[in-house]
Amino acid sequence: MEEIQKYLKECGTFYLATCQDGQPRVRPFGAVCGFEGKLYIVTNNQKDVYRQMKANDRVEICGMNKGTWLRLTGRVKEDTRREARQAMMNENQAALSSMYTVDDGLMTVFFFEEGTAVLSSFTQEPRTIRL
Template identity: 45%
Template sequence: MEEVYKFLKENPVFYVATMDGDQPRVRPFGVVALFEGKLYLQTGNVKPVYKQMTANPKIELCTTSKDGAKWLRVAATVVHDGRVEARRHMLDENPELRKLYSEEDGVGEVLYLKDATATFYSFTAAPKTVKF
């Protein structure tokens, strides 16, 4: 999981896919955190993406390296973590979020990835899969 986290931090714009009924939706995300051995995402509970993740917690995310030679795909189930400590950790690790959210604003939500399958791809090597 640390390898996935490191790749996402080095390539901070990644795209998260959800389902909105029968329509796939994809949007950019830019923050992740490791907390208590789990990989976390953050969003606002007023956003359609949060409602989509609540209705169907299966997501995929994808990003590429800066040079485009490597890419990562992750399929996982997101699990809501309502603890203040988890939200605080996300905000501490990604302080730019503090312009938008606080630990106790009732809007910022954190979700961790469960049953994740991450696959690293490149043009020069066989795919490498990591499960966490």
């Protein structure tokens, strides 16, 4: 989990794919954190992406950095605890503080219940990392 978190932070922007009515939906994300040994992402609970993850917990993240790319496929679950939101804010203060506060009723975090990441490049064999 720590290696995946570090990789995604180094990407800066990575892309999260969900599904709605059988149609893929992809959008940029930029904040991740580790909390209690799990990888977390954050969104606003008024957005379509929130509703999509609640309706179908299967997601995929893809990011690219320095000639390598990571694809993380898994299942996410909402964590409604304040401590989880606070951990996200603590690790991503600069990026998130203009959009959220921990207790604003909008900031929502999801963690990967399970997942498999594949780290690939054009010069090496893919490497698989399980969450």
